[in-house]
Amino acid sequence: MTTMENPLRNGVDTATLFATLDAVKGNTEIAKFQFRATNRWVSGTHNQSTIHGFYGAMQEMTHGQAFTFDADHPAVLVGADNGPTPVEYVLHALAACLTSGLANIAAARGVNLTEVTSTVEGDIDLCGILGLSDDVRNGFSGIKVSFRLRGDDPDKLRQVIEQSRQRSAVFDVVTNGVPVSIEVDAG
């Protein structure tokens, strides 16, 4: 059995991965998660998010530490450049989700990886968010992801990428959209 031959293929604990799949098959409540971020405005376009707690596996959980991230606009967009722009975090999330997924999928299929790098490019016409054109959308007009993979047989590597695309949470969110509700306590 593959998991016995190489329990840590690509750094993935495949035995635990398969055990987790079996556990969810036995009780799908385990799979219902809620992820969260809290954000605090600092000044101008600079703000900071904290990511710590989440719900999953039928209980409140936390990451081992609270992660904090600054977002801002660069000087050319009248910010103080204390962090990436919010849209750049979306590109990072997309690359990260596809990459985490393909590492898991490769391990599950017994495919070895030696290198995975990617570049994500998102084109955006700021006439949208600046309110200067009703014909231009606010967000990216398109995103291109370019992967370089090395490891086992190229055909197997391409199949792993394709399966990761088909099962990526962020790829789904970014390509298909999600309903978002906004509540406001304005005092």
Add this chain to the structure above:
Amino acid sequence: MTTMENPLRNGVDTATLFATLDAVKGNTEIAKFQFRATNRWVSGTHNQSTIHGFYGAMQEMTHGQAFTFDADHPAVLVGADNGPTPVEYVLHALAACLTSGLANIAAARGVNLTEVTSTVEGDIDLCGILGLSDDVRNGFSGIKVSFRLRGDDPDKLRQVIEQSRQRSAVFDVVTNGVPVSIEVDAG
């Protein structure tokens, strides 16, 4: 004129903001941007993105520093918890974009802010990404953003949030989706 009375309302340089708007009105090429992230797989579900260069204002530009971010899965999802999950970065990006936008919009309208905090919650059933149900999508089923604003008149603050929603790049991406192409060099 508002910009003369208070050139740094909410920490926003409104004079430069209005000058940038005027410059884009004069030449919309200035508004065509491309943002980028590069990602490198580390091990298992752990990978790291770098955000540095971008194109905008008709030239290649860089942030003042290269920003790096780790993504991983928590232990309950068979990862090593070296960073937030990719989907949590999407929640952060959404909060950050709405918050950066409302600070700019409030400043442009002469509305003072004293406090802006938000919590973003994204519900996701992992039966989708685990391939255990064809009826469950891979991404969030829904996202809820809860804002708390303090500053000037509550009605004005609510109008600022509404305008930010209408002109947010990440809100547009997350609610409406974007075409994503994936290219693969598999060796």
